[in-house]
Amino acid sequence: MRNxxxxxxxxxxxxxxxxxxxxxxxxxxxxxxxxxxxPNLTTERKAELYALYGFDQPDIERYFIWIGNLLQGDLxxxxxxxxxxxxxxxxxxxxxxxxxxxxxxxxxxxxxxxGVVSATKQYSFFDSFITIIVFAAMATPSFFLGLILIxxxxxxxxxxPAGGMITTxxxxxxxxxxxxxxxxxxxPVLVLTMLGIGGLTRYFRTNMLEVIKQDFVRTARAKGLKExxxxxxxxxxxxxxxxxxxxxxxxxxxxxxxIITEQIFNWPGIGAIYMQAFTVRDxxxxxxxxxxxxxxxxxxxxxxDLLYGVADPRVRLK
Amino acid sequence: xAKEPILQINQLLxxxxxxxxxxxxxxxxxxxxxxxxxxxxxxxxxxxxxxTAMSVMGLIDPSSGQVSxxxxxxxxxxxxxxxxxxxxxxxxKDFAMIFQExxxxxxxxxTIGEQITESIIEHELLSKKEAKQRGLELINLVGIGRGEExxxxxxxxxxxxxxxxxxxxxxxxxxxxxxIADEPTTALDVTIQAQILDLLRNLKEERNMSMxxxxxxxxxxxxxxxxxxxxxAGKIIEQGPVVELFKNPKHPYTKxxxxxxxxxxxxxxxxxxxxxxxPNLIDLQPSCYFSERCEHCMSIxxxxxxxxxxxxxxHDVACWLYEEEVSV
Numbered sequence: 001m002r003n004x005x006x007x008x009x010x011x012x013x014x015x016x017x018x019x020x021x022x023x024x025x026x027x028x029x030x031x032x033x034x035x036x037x038x039p040n041l042t043t044e045r046k047a048e049l050y051a052l053y054g055f056d057q058p059d060i061e062r063y064f065i066w067i068g069n070l071l072q073g074d075l076x077x078x079x080x081x082x083x084x085x086x087x088x089x090x091x092x093x094x095x096x097x098x099x100x101x102x103x104x105x106x107x108x109x110x111x112x113x114x115g116v117v118s119a120t121k122q123y124s125f126f127d128s129f130i131t132i133i134v135f136a137a138m139a140t141p142s143f144f145l146g147l148i149l150i151x152x153x154x155x156x157x158x159x160x161p162a163g164g165m166i167t168t169x170x171x172x173x174x175x176x177x178x179x180x181x182x183x184x185x186x187x188p189v190l191v192l193t194m195l196g197i198g199g200l201t202r203y204f205r206t207n208m209l210e211v212i213k214q215d216f217v218r219t220a221r222a223k224g225l226k227e228x229x230x231x232x233x234x235x236x237x238x239x240x241x242x243x244x245x246x247x248x249x250x251x252x253x254x255x256x257x258x259i260i261t262e263q264i265f266n267w268p269g270i271g272a273i274y275m276q277a278f279t280v281r282d283x284x285x286x287x288x289x290x291x292x293x294x295x296x297x298x299x300x301x302x303x304x305d306l307l308y309g310v311a312d313p314r315v316r317l318k
Numbered sequence: 319x320a321k322e323p324i325l326q327i328n329q330l331l332x333x334x335x336x337x338x339x340x341x342x343x344x345x346x347x348x349x350x351x352x353x354x355x356x357x358x359x360x361x362x363x364x365x366x367x368x369x370t371a372m373s374v375m376g377l378i379d380p381s382s383g384q385v386s387x388x389x390x391x392x393x394x395x396x397x398x399x400x401x402x403x404x405x406x407x408x409x410x411k412d413f414a415m416i417f418q419e420x421x422x423x424x425x426x427x428x429t430i431g432e433q434i435t436e437s438i439i440e441h442e443l444l445s446k447k448e449a450k451q452r453g454l455e456l457i458n459l460v461g462i463g464r465g466e467e468x469x470x471x472x473x474x475x476x477x478x479x480x481x482x483x484x485x486x487x488x489x490x491x492x493x494x495x496x497x498i499a500d501e502p503t504t505a506l507d508v509t510i511q512a513q514i515l516d517l518l519r520n521l522k523e524e525r526n527m528s529m530x531x532x533x534x535x536x537x538x539x540x541x542x543x544x545x546x547x548x549x550x551a552g553k554i555i556e557q558g559p560v561v562e563l564f565k566n567p568k569h570p571y572t573k574x575x576x577x578x579x580x581x582x583x584x585x586x587x588x589x590x591x592x593x594x595x596x597p598n599l600i601d602l603q604p605s606c607y608f609s610e611r612c613e614h615c616m617s618i619x620x621x622x623x624x625x626x627x628x629x630x631x632x633h634d635v636a637c638w639l640y641e642e643e644v645s646v
Contacts, residue, residue: 122381215422221377222417223437223488224410237427313472314426 005306012298019294020070024063027283034079034281053079066287075288080280085288089270095165096257096269099185103192104250111197112240115204119212120231130201138198146191146264153187160186163266188265192258203246207239214238241312248304252296323350323391324496324528325374325413330388332366332373338600343369343383345552351496356522356529358543358560360536360575362596366552367532371498374530375415376405392496411441413496414489419505420481424473430457431469434488441492456487461517479510483517490521497522498530503538515542536579540564545632548572551597551607554626558633568635570612606638614639 035041035049050056054065069076075085114134118127137145154162161167161184172180211217212235220234221227257271270289277285309316332344344366351357359367372378373385376397390397392413397405417423424433434456435449444452454465460483462468473481482502489497499518503511519542522529533539539546539560546564547557548571556569567573574592594611606612609619616638624636 215417215419216425218377219417219423219485219488220425222375222410222415223440224406224408225436225440226406229436229440234425234428238425241427312427313429314474 008302008305012302015298016295019298020067020291021063023287023290023294024066025059027287028059028062030283032281033283037281070291075291076284078277078282078285078288080277080282080285085285088273088285089289089292092268092270092273093255093257095267096262096271097254098181099188099192099262099267099269100254100258102185103189103196104254106189106193107196107200108247110193111200111204112236114197114201116208116231116236116239118201119205119208122209134198134201137194140194142191142195142258142260143264145194146187146261149187149190150264160184162187163264165268184265184267188258188261188267191261191264200246204239204243207242208235211235211239241308244307244311245304248300248307249297251300251303252293255296256293322353324353324393325530326350326389326391327370327374328389328391330370330373330390331386332369332378332383333386334369334383336600341599342552342602343599344373347388347549347552347554349547349554349557351528351530353495353528354522354526355544356519356531356542357545357547358539359530359532359547359549360534360539361549362534364596364599365549367534367549368500369552370549371415371500371530371532374413374498375409377415407441410437410489410494411492412494413498414492414494415498415500416482416485416489416502418501420478420485421473421505423485424481426473429470429472430476430484434469434484434491437488438491452491453487456491457484459490459521460484460487461513478506479514482506482510482514486514486517486521490525490527493525494527496528496530498532500532501534502531503535504533511538518542536575548575551599551602553607554636555608556635556637558630562630562633566630566633568629568633568640569608569637570614570639571608572635606636 033055035046035053035055041049047056054062057065066076073086075089077083078085078088081088114130118124118130121127140148150162153159163184165184166172166177166180167184170180212231214235217230217235220230225234255270257269257274259271259275261267262269262271263275274286274289276282277289327347327349330344330347331342333340334343335341347366347370349357359370361367369378369383374390374392374397378385385398388398392408397408400408424430431450431453434453435446438444438449438452439446442449442452450469454469457465457468462480462483468476468480468484473484476484482505486502497518502518503514506514515538518529518531521527529542531538531542543560545557546560548555548563548569550571556563556567556572563572564576567576571592574590577590578592580589592611597607597610604623605621606615606619606624609615612619618638622638624638624641626634626636627640628634629640
């Protein structure tokens with residue numbers, strides 16, 4: 001087992017090197033950069049800035065400098081913020097993370113429950129009703145869904161704040177601060193959950209329907225086990241297995257932000273920063289962030305394989 | 319024949335839904351199994367053998383079919399009229415079932431031990447420790463050594479024959495009085511088949527169980543059955559004690575089945591086959607369902623259903639050939 005993990009970890013190295021090359025050269029081969037986007041600069045000033053940021057070096061050389069810095073945990077220097085990329089990411093990534101985490105937990109919980117119930121009561125009223133609701137939520141664009149929620153729940157009813165992360169001008173600390181942020185989180189989390197729930201519900205419903213038809217479920221019934229035990233112990237465990245892979249892939253998504261939803265709710269998350277960096281060609285920030293997501297993706301891949309082995313005895317390593 | 323019937327099925331009608339309408343998979347079937355008796359249900363694929371067994375177990379999937387009529391009396395109680403919970407408490411305890419595919423009939427993510435003990439714990443109110451003790455004894459009883467090791471292994475680590483032994487262990491774990499075995503040896507290779515049949519026969523004798531064995535293998539029937547019921551297109555067409563039926567088959571279909579059985583040391587160019595196919599069960603007109611394939615088919619066979627008639631002591635056949643009052 002330890003050898004296997006070690007081997008898999010070693011495999012990560014070439015993958016990441018490949019990813020870093022792709023990321024770096026894609027961005028550096030794009031014509032134009034941060035300095036070019038300011039038309040008011042004189043030629044001398046431009047040359048000065050080129051030298052300062054290292055844009056005058058050959059691409060290959062710049063790649064190795066970038067890689068060298070990466071290995072020391074330095075993702076580069078954001079031109080737009082004039083601060084290290086790690087610091088910028090650190091400032092914004094957590095606000096995105098908490099929204100994503102809350103909606104992830106909510107989405108999965110609801111999707112599993114609905115999936116199981118509509119599979120065990122296939123073609124019932126509940127099943128059809130939920131199917132329609134779920135598809136409607138999934139098919140509505142996030143900006144529309146967000147605006148509707150703001151209109152009804154925030155403006156008309158005034159239950160939740162319409163946007164932002166904390167009440168403007170407030171100076172809360174401790175629990176009050178947490179409560180304030182949580183209140184602001186509710187609407188964006190709701191939107192993300194409604195968007196994500198559709199596909200996942202259908203996924204669990206299909207998996208469950210598949211498993212319920214299996215011989216071992218019939219055996220469990222023939223043993224005289226309670227229906228609850230048959231469904232939740234025998235069927236659900238098998239239906240959840242393939243979802244482990246899916247779940248591990250959600251890990252990078254936790255940190256990558258939700259561009260549109262964050263914009264609508266004025267949430268200071270990484271998605272908004274990412275978009276902004278594009279418009280001003282803040283490539284170091286983009287490269288650093290993309291590399292970070294690439295790293296998370298390969299790690300979650302490995303995690304998915306290891307977790308699968310824990311959950312499914314058939315692929316467990318001896 | 320003083321022994322009481324442990325299972326009595328009266329006029330059972332089980333229907334499955336299909337695009338063309340309802341299909342009578344089990345059509346007016348009546349049979350009984352006495353204490354300690356082994357009854358074999360024989361017939362081609364799709365003749366309603368398994369559907370009969372599933373109806374008894376109450377395991378017909380409600381989305382695909384239903385038991386529409388009849389009685390299933392288990393020790394006098396009608397299982398069809400029983401509350402779901404009460405039926406569940408009997409199922410796996412007083413009557414149990416083993417299935418055709420041992421490979422897929424066990425849950426791949428639970429240990430063998432877990433799967434053996436859970437029904438013991440459910441029905442016998444034993445502690446986990448006592449259940450494990452019982453489980454180990456059962457593994458030993460069905461002829462697998464290394465009990466502890468097997469107990470903690472998963473289904474994919476065992477062979478088909480071992481898994482079927484485990485299925486048997488699960489089925490007999492609460493000392494059922496009736497064991498239904500639905501083609502228990504079909505998926506296994508021949509040498510293992512014989513071992514499993516021996517095991518079933520021994521267990522049945524030791525524990526004085528009754529057994530309903532479903533098979534299409536007449537070799538199996540000859541080896542273990544006391545009484546044989548032949549089904550065709552959802553109906554019973556002939557039944558009788560095993561020796562009598564093998565020596566003196568009456569129904570042309572039974573004769574055909576026996577003729578189609580390969581005999582050792584008799585090499586024939588071609589094995590006998592019954593011509594034609596099982597009729598489509600959807601729109602059957604009142605007739606003998608075998609009439610299309612029957613070499614003795616008479617005019618009445620295509621218009622009227624033959625009644626069950628007793629030929630000899632507990633040997634019944636449903637065929638117009640044996641109705642004297644019919645003029646040919």
